[in-house]
Each structure stands twice: as C-alpha cells, then as structure tokens.
Amino acid sequence: MLYSLGSLYLVEQRFPDAEALFAESLSGFAPAATGTAGHWSCENLAFLDRVRGNGDLALDRYNEALVELRSVGDQVGVAHVLSKPRQPARRRLPTTTARRSCWTRR
16 A cells, blocks of 8 residues: 555655655565565665666665565566666765665664
8 A cells, every 4th residue: 555655656756755655665574575565665766766866776776676576476577677777876885885775774
C-alpha cells in the first residue's frame, strides 16, 4: 500500500512525500522480506536520487534493486531497471565513504 501511494506521489511530482513512503515501505525489513514491492521502492528511491543529481547514490540503488529483483525472479522488474539511464556520476565518492542502502535506516 505504501509503495502504491508513493508511486502516485511520484507521478504527481510530490517527491518528498514519495520518498518518505518508499522509505517507510522498506523500514524494518531485510531485502528478502519486502517482496517485489520493496525492490520497486528501492528502484524508485534510485530514480529520486537521479532526479536530484545524486548519481552515485542512484547508481548504487539501481544496482541493489537489480540484484534483488533478479534474486526473486522478477524479470519485468529487471527489464524496467535496466531500461533506466544508469550512468555513473562524474565524480565518484571515495571508497571509504559508506554507501546508503535502500534498506538502511536514515
């Protein structure tokens, strides 16, 4: 339900509201426990990062969503993620900087 409402907010360009709902849909769950909607929430968080110019974080989240969607056999989800522009940002963060996962609490 949270994912669906977040998707509506995404279409309405209510990005802060959409991000909050996508993050809430993932909170407290491991990737395998969220089901396909959780992986789609991760992909949508990546989209929001890309829109905001956070290319490094978007790329990390797209890759995370891709791995998880493949692990649950969601071929439609895999195709959807692969169809997104996933160019890395011009400047990469140092490798010592911790990356934020879709499933990391903020």
